[in-house]
Amino acid sequence: MLTALTSSDAPHAPSFPARRRRLRSSIVDGGWEPLFVFAATLVVTMAWSWVPSFWYDEAATLQLARLPLPEFVGFVRHRDAVHGLYAFVMHGWIHVFGASEFSVRFPSALAVAVGATGVFHLGRRWFGTAAGVLAALIFVVLPRMTTQGVEARSYAMATTLLIVAAVLVAAARERRGWALRVAVTGAAAAAVWMFAYALFVLPALALLADDTSLPGRTRIRRASAVLAVPGILAVPLVLTMIAQRGQVAWLAAQDVNPYTVLIEPMFGSAFWVPIGWALLCAVAVRAGRRVTLSRPVVSLLAWLCLPGTVLVVLSLAGTPVFTPRYLTMCAPALALLGGSLIGAARRRVVIAACVLVCVLSVPHYVASRLPTAKPGATDLRAATSFIAAHARPGDAFLLEASGPGGTRPRVAIAAYPHAFAGLRDIAFASSYVDTGTYSDTLVEPTFTKIAIDADIWVATRDGSAFAQQLAEHGYAQASIREVGGLTVGEWRREDARAAHGAGSRVRPIALG
Structure with a gap:
């Protein structure tokens, strides 16, 4: 064979x-x-x-x-x-x-x-x-x-x-x-x-x-x-x-x-x-x-x-x-x-x-590999990380929701939801799931639901949004910083500032 x-x-x-x-x-x-x-x-x-x-x-x-x-x-x-x-x-x-x-x-x-x-x-x-x-x-x-x-x-x-x-x-x-x-x-x-x-x-x-x-x-x-x-x-x-x-x-x-x-x-x-x-x-x-x-x-x-x-x-x-x-x-x-x-x-x-x-x-x-490479040239991660690092449980936040999609600070909630855990969204009314769009339904901020010693963290593109409303409800700016192309401000009630001191709780950090 x-x-x-x-x-x-x-x-x-x-x-x-x-x-x-x-x-x-x-x-x-x-x-x-x-x-x-x-x-x-x-x-x-x-x-x-x-x-x-x-x-x-x-x-x-x-x-x-x-x-x-x-x-x-x-x-x-x-x-x-x-x-x-x-x-x-x-x-x-x-x-x-x-x-x-x-x-x-x-x-x-x-x-x-x-x-x-x-x-x-x-x-x-x-x-x-x-x-x-x-x-x-x-x-x-x-x-x-x-x-x-x-x-x-x-x-x-x-x-x-x-x-x-x-x-x-x-x-x-x-x-x-x-x-x-x-x-x-x-x-x-x-x-x-x-x-x-x-x-x-x-x-x-x-x-x-x-x-x-x-x-x-x-x-x-x-x-x-x-x-x-x-x-x-x-x-x-x-x-x-x-x-x-x-x-x-x-x-x-x-x-x-x-x-x-x-x-x-x-x-x-x-x-x-x-x-x-x-x-x-x-x-x-x-x-x-x-x-x-x-x-x-x-x-x-x-x-x-x-x-x-x-x-x-x-x-x-x-x-x-x-x-x-x-x-x-x-x-x-x-x-x-x-x-x-x-x-x-x-x-x-x-x-x-x-x-x-x-x-x-x-x-x-x-x-295309820079932190601000995406349309709008904003670094939402840096801004949300800053807030998460300095806010206390019970604090509130206001994020601007208007303007071109690539520059809206409120997009950060969808992109980095973990950064806002334990914080109160005082402009929120209903979820994007209920609206059938990618945007939550928003209302005028409900300041009455915030504890007197709680701060409000505000993220805008130029710092002007919400300023008048906050001032009308007795809040003054305790700190402000440019982070990732956005303006991030810490606002505190004036009576809380008098009780706890006018200084901000923001700790110095190194921004990359």
Whole structure:
């Protein structure tokens, strides 16, 4: 039997050394490189992610995710279906891993790492290994992604689900079978339910899935898997969003101009990055590099341009739906197109391009990891920590609730509720759960419920709010300090000051 095996099968089977070399090649080409991209991206994205304070949008995520499931379902159906799936994921996440800045932002960083790995895979598959590496690098350091990677919102997850769908579509073009089509449908539908405007990327994926050499029935099945079926599955979400359109009425005040449409979606305020990239592309074109309009390239162009075009047209037509961060989902297309343009150049040119891309991204990366990096440039954590460190049980607080969402001090209650444990909220009437919004119902402060020796801690943006009301009820300012971009004041009744001394109880502290 051994003789028969060696004589008949050995000539057709590779030798052991050959099999070992093939295995080694398989690990290097198909295993270690994606693993390295994933690990490096996760480390880079998560680095200092815990430093920025929570802001309005992240506080809204926490408010929704903390709700018990019955109240959660009711709130989503009434108010915020567009973020329902993401909030459901975070509901389970924070119950297991807690609600610290690191924990709450980790799923977004993980999504960016998975997305970068998918971008690398697609770039290598379509344009070569160097193009895949450069595309993954561009995706990771793109200012929009460095921001969304440390943002407790759904945009990074939706973007990654679209990348996963694209990877599955590319695989399905080469292998037949219902399992891949089901997987494509599931990834595309999940992306739309994670963030509804991902729906506008699906035509680009359908274009990628199409193959003119196949029979018409097969082409229809492929298009249905990536476009028609996910679109049908998204109908309940779209209908609910239409009913909840008042939730995004604030978008009517958003500027729709060339900068907010062409620069801000991918680069934010880092205007120097697209300038550097444009020079890099000009050098590549001058050197004779061209991008052939292959099916992947055409699909990527549609992915890059179609969502923004639809949102801008709808907004200009009187239905405000555009804000730059909604186009986070277009980042993979930009990264892959950039990689395809430069990736076929000589190795030292590709290395120089990688270095330039990284250098241009450093200022924004650093700025996005500062305590006041989030919109509004306020450090709610510092302000709440100050109050928690100096207030006594039984003291009261007043937090300003007006103004732009990113600068409202009252958001701190949702972001850092533990800081106000044991303190009295003298403006509170009813919870945001009862109002069906993300804002509590407030009333005029009830000073009569405060003990005579209790202080009132006031946080405002400029120190003027509540001052007149406090003075009318016999309170005088005992201390004031600027903390995290907010004015935090300690107010005490004048008769209490006379009884206990005019000095403030505030202890000197070192503010970072």
